[in-house]
Amino acid sequence: MTHLRFIGRALRCVILTLLPTLSATAQNFDYGQAEALFGEPVTTSATGTPQRASDVAANMTILTAEDIRRSGARNIPDALKMVPGLDVLQEGYNVYDIGIRGYQQPFQPRLLVLVDGRQVFLDDYSRTLWDNVPVNIADIRQIEIVKGASSALFGSNAAGGVINIVTYSPIYDDDNSVRASAGTQQGINGDLTTTDKGDWGGTKFTIGGLRASEFDTWRYPLDSNPPYDPRHLYATNSSAFKLAPNLILNEELTAAYSVGTTGDPTDFGITGSQVTHTSSARIGADWAGPLGAVLFNAYYNHSFADLNEATDGGQPYGLLTNMAVFQLGDSFKVGSSNTLRFGVEYRDKAFQNFGVQAIPQVSKMAEKNYAANGMWLWQTTERLSTTVALRADQQAMRETGTLLPNAYDTLSDFDHTNRAWSGNLTVLYKLTSADSLRFGLGRGIQLPSIMNNGWNIILDYAGTPSDFEGNPLLKPTVVNDANIDWEHQLPSLGAVARVSVYHETNTNIMAPFALNPGYRMIDGYNWPVFIAGNVGSSSGSGGELQLSGRTAAGLRWDVSYSLAEVHDSAGTLALVNYQGSTPKSEGRVSLGKSIGRWDLDLRVFAVGARTMLRSPDGGAIEGPQTTPGYTSVNGQILYHCTSKVSVALAGSNLTDPEQRVSPYPALQRQVYLTLNAGF
Amino acid sequence: MDLRIIRAVATVALGAALAAAAPSALADPAKDLQVAARALGFLETAPHGNVVLGIVFDPGKPATVAERDALMAAIGAGISAGDMQLTGAPIEAGKLGSVSGVAALYVTAGVNYAEVGATASSKKILTISGDRACAQAGQCVMSVVTAPAVEITVNHNAASAVGATFKAAFRMMIHEI
Numbered sequence: 001m002t003h004l005r006f007i008g009r010a011l012r013c014v015i016l017t018l019l020p021t022l023s024a025t026a027q028n029f030d031y032g033q034a035e036a037l038f039g040e041p042v043t044t045s046a047t048g049t050p051q052r053a054s055d056v057a058a059n060m061t062i063l064t065a066e067d068i069r070r071s072g073a074r075n076i077p078d079a080l081k082m083v084p085g086l087d088v089l090q091e092g093y094n095v096y097d098i099g100i101r102g103y104q105q106p107f108q109p110r111l112l113v114l115v116d117g118r119q120v121f122l123d124d125y126s127r128t129l130w131d132n133v134p135v136n137i138a139d140i141r142q143i144e145i146v147k148g149a150s151s152a153l154f155g156s157n158a159a160g161g162v163i164n165i166v167t168y169s170p171i172y173d174d175d176n177s178v179r180a181s182a183g184t185q186q187g188i189n190g191d192l193t194t195t196d197k198g199d200w201g202g203t204k205f206t207i208g209g210l211r212a213s214e215f216d217t218w219r220y221p222l223d224s225n226p227p228y229d230p231r232h233l234y235a236t237n238s239s240a241f242k243l244a245p246n247l248i249l250n251e252e253l254t255a256a257y258s259v260g261t262t263g264d265p266t267d268f269g270i271t272g273s274q275v276t277h278t279s280s281a282r283i284g285a286d287w288a289g290p291l292g293a294v295l296f297n298a299y300y301n302h303s304f305a306d307l308n309e310a311t312d313g314g315q316p317y318g319l320l321t322n323m324a325v326f327q328l329g330d331s332f333k334v335g336s337s338n339t340l341r342f343g344v345e346y347r348d349k350a351f352q353n354f355g356v357q358a359i360p361q362v363s364k365m366a367e368k369n370y371a372a373n374g375m376w377l378w379q380t381t382e383r384l385s386t387t388v389a390l391r392a393d394q395q396a397m398r399e400t401g402t403l404l405p406n407a408y409d410t411l412s413d414f415d416h417t418n419r420a421w422s423g424n425l426t427v428l429y430k431l432t433s434a435d436s437l438r439f440g441l442g443r444g445i446q447l448p449s450i451m452n453n454g455w456n457i458i459l460d461y462a463g464t465p466s467d468f469e470g471n472p473l474l475k476p477t478v479v480n481d482a483n484i485d486w487e488h489q490l491p492s493l494g495a496v497a498r499v500s501v502y503h504e505t506n507t508n509i510m511a512p513f514a515l516n517p518g519y520r521m522i523d524g525y526n527w528p529v530f531i532a533g534n535v536g537s538s539s540g541s542g543g544e545l546q547l548s549g550r551t552a553a554g555l556r557w558d559v560s561y562s563l564a565e566v567h568d569s570a571g572t573l574a575l576v577n578y579q580g581s582t583p584k585s586e587g588r589v590s591l592g593k594s595i596g597r598w599d600l601d602l603r604v605f606a607v608g609a610r611t612m613l614r615s616p617d618g619g620a621i622e623g624p625q626t627t628p629g630y631t632s633v634n635g636q637i638l639y640h641c642t643s644k645v646s647v648a649l650a651g652s653n654l655t656d657p658e659q660r661v662s663p664y665p666a667l668q669r670q671v672y673l674t675l676n677a678g679f
Numbered sequence: 680m681d682l683r684i685i686r687a688v689a690t691v692a693l694g695a696a697l698a699a700a701a702p703s704a705l706a707d708p709a710k711d712l713q714v715a716a717r718a719l720g721f722l723e724t725a726p727h728g729n730v731v732l733g734i735v736f737d738p739g740k741p742a743t744v745a746e747r748d749a750l751m752a753a754i755g756a757g758i759s760a761g762d763m764q765l766t767g768a769p770i771e772a773g774k775l776g777s778v779s780g781v782a783a784l785y786v787t788a789g790v791n792y793a794e795v796g797a798t799a800s801s802k803k804i805l806t807i808s809g810d811r812a813c814a815q816a817g818q819c820v821m822s823v824v825t826a827p828a829v830e831i832t833v834n835h836n837a838a839s840a841v842g843a844t845f846k847a848a849f850r851m852m853i854h855e856i
Contacts, residue, residue, distance in 0.1 A: 029848050030848075033717075033720065033721075033761065034848065034849075034852065036717055036761070037714060037717040037718060037720075037721070037829070038829045038852065039714075039825075039828075039829055040828075040829075042852065049851045050848045050851045050852050051851070051852065052852055054828065055852070288847060293847075333847075333850070333851065336835060336855035336856065337855075339851065379854075382832075382854050382856075433824070433827055433828060433830065434827045434828075489827040489828060491826060491827040
């Protein structure tokens with residue numbers, strides 16, 4: 001009886017503590033109001049609760065709408081080039097891959113990319129096709145860049161980092177804008193966003209398109225030649241409905257189409273032309289009540305990528321991926337110093353490849369992923385906070401199609417389950433009102449891609465009939481890292497200094513077609529078999545140094561330097577080559593000044609040499625190809641015709657008509673004129 | 680461009696800046712008022728339109744008079760913050776008992792916090808100060824410091840005493856005691 005009374009008292013105490021609970025999440029939060037109050041960006045993505053940028057439990061850089069506008073960028077990767085620690089690799093006019101703290105590779109699998117919390121990272125090869133991200137760059141409120149393992153905070157595949165794109169809210173913001181641009185490479189593009197809002201909520205429509213000619217620079221014999229000309233077209237609608245003062249219902253529909261010439265690490269690093277269709281539908285609810293901030297999010301992502309590569313004899317093949325995601329989470333504050341979040345997630349993925357096979361078979365990969373996560377933010381003292389996050393993932397896969405008899409893996413081999421956990425521990429200590437120190441430990445998870453798990457195709461590959469198979473027994477790549485960040489305010493200079501150092505280890509790195517277990521007799525022929533494999537490990541160390549500010553005379557300035565030293569084991573070096581793929585050193589300088597109606601901005605990047613695996617002559621063996629370092633000069637001159645209308649002349653690689661930035665085809669100078677108008 | 684040069688320039692620039700510039704709290708009454716007013720916008724029942732902010736000072740303490748003068752000068756004929764048009768009204772601490780028509784009180788640093796806090800609490804008026812000690816002592820509902828970075832502290836008990844409830848999102852981004 002005594003025990004029952006004690007339990008009753010304890011429960012009552014807990015309930016009473018939770019009742020005045022606090023809540024707010026992305027959909028139920030006015031970023032603009034908070035940003036105006038604190039004079040710095042605010043985020044809800046790291047812990048699921050609002051935090052000032054300076055309080056975030058992760059190494060997060062936030063690019064604001066103003067930063068993006070001044071950059072002159074017409075797309076997201078171009079805007080990210082100014083962020084120290086990011087390596088933006090451009091392989092074609094509209095094709096990019098972004099490496100975080102080294103670990104660059106085409107089809108970048110270690111970087112999770114989200115738009116307003118929805119994954120736009122594609123699960124086929126585990127990659128992001130930036131041209132299919134259905135966002136008007138002028139409709140972006142902020143881009144949040146997290147460097148370091150963050151799976152426990154953001155989800156699996158945030159093994160090396162996260163880019164979370166936050167667009168303007170249909171209920172709190174009023175984005176009505178149009179943008180049209182024309183320039184070199186016969187490039188034209190335009191975007192339109194319009195918002196309608198009222199007491200009921202708000203809805204926002206965005207459409208955009210681009211067409212241009214691919215860079216006319218020298219290509220390897222097996223590169224897609226002539227390449228498809230770049231195109232994209234997208235449309236989105238997102239709405240938020242205020243059903244009750246503390247209950248908001250959200251919906252989002254998107255469709256995007258792109259054409260580009262992309263580097264394919266699975267095909268000798270050649271460039272192949274690709275046409276990709278993506279679409280998504282999302283519904284969610286955000287309820288702030290006595291249980292805290294309860295967030296429900298359900299979405300369906302569809303992608304179909306049609307690739308045309310010379311190595312496949314000019315026969316295109318397609319990758320179809322469908323994914324349904326269900327997320328339920330609850331964030332609440334206990335007392336004045338503890339914030340907790342709990343969540344569960346279910347993902348259902350289906351994958352199928354299409355195309356001409358030497359011997360037809362119909363392989364269909366299916367996955368069911370389950371995850372549970374928890375986060376505890378403890379404001380230990382006014383100056384000290386500790387955040388602990390844990391996540392458990394289970395990836396259960398099976399092959400539901402048909403495979404040929406005597407294939408290396410049988411259908412039953414694909415009944416396999418991966419289990420992995422990830423975590424983050426961050427201690428933030430504000431030494432003074434001008435100094436903060438952040439110590440972080442992270443363990444991130446990169447689950448095997450659907451392609452690496454379940455790719456099964458038999459074809460006449462580069463003149464050699466071969467059996468290419470996935471590997472259901474692949475182990476997830478695990479990234480462990482340690483970070484120390486120091487931020488120092490310099491009010492007398494109107495500046496802030498940031499210094500970060502890190503060390504990370506990577507185990508179970510994956511590569512397609514890594515293993516060659518010999519020949520198999522299939523359908524009367526002896527075929528060589530290639531399957532994906534865990535090829536080795538890698539470690540990386542480095543840091544970023546950044547000093548930025550604004551002088552009393554209004555000169556905006558930013559100087560940064562980043563260092564990334566990567567050491568691969570022999571298998572990783574031979575088949576992936578992270579060690580050489582990212583320049584060890586990158587330096588950035590930007591200067592800007594507003595004079596009357598004019599905004600003048602200059603950006604200069606100095607990037608070191610890089611070595612990547614490519615087939616130099618179309619042969620069957622990849623080899624490391626080195627490109628020397630380079631300097632790129634970029635700038636924008638913008639004139640404000642009225643408070644809502646401006647004209648900008650911007651350019652990239654201004655000092656060289658052609659600039660080779662990697663072993664992929666060289667880039668050309670780009671200059672374009674853009675008209676921006678609000679209404 | 681030689682990366683070694685960039686590396687050296689960046690290191691020297693950072694080092695020089697860090698060595699030369701010790702952080703200093705530069706008082707900016709206009710910014711203090713802007714932040715204080717915007718913080719009021721996060722009340723569950725936030726004031727809007729024309730709002731009068733009482734500036735509490737002690738005529739016997741020159742520092743509080745100087746702060747009053749600086750705040751009133753910053754307000755001038757009125758300032759805009761969020762959806763508020765803020766005007767100021769100087770109020771002597773000793774005459775606080777008869778005050779009316781103010782949405783909140785800005786307590787200058789150095790007045791008798793206990794006396795002001797008790798009177799404001801009895802009249803259910805929210806109090807703000809630029810001195811964190813006032814909120815820490817429970818005599819002010821909120822303290823606002825804006826240099827070198829914005830730091831807001833809310834005293835939960837003092838807020839309850841005047842019936843002030845801040846929005847959930849706001850409470851997650853400030854320091855509560």
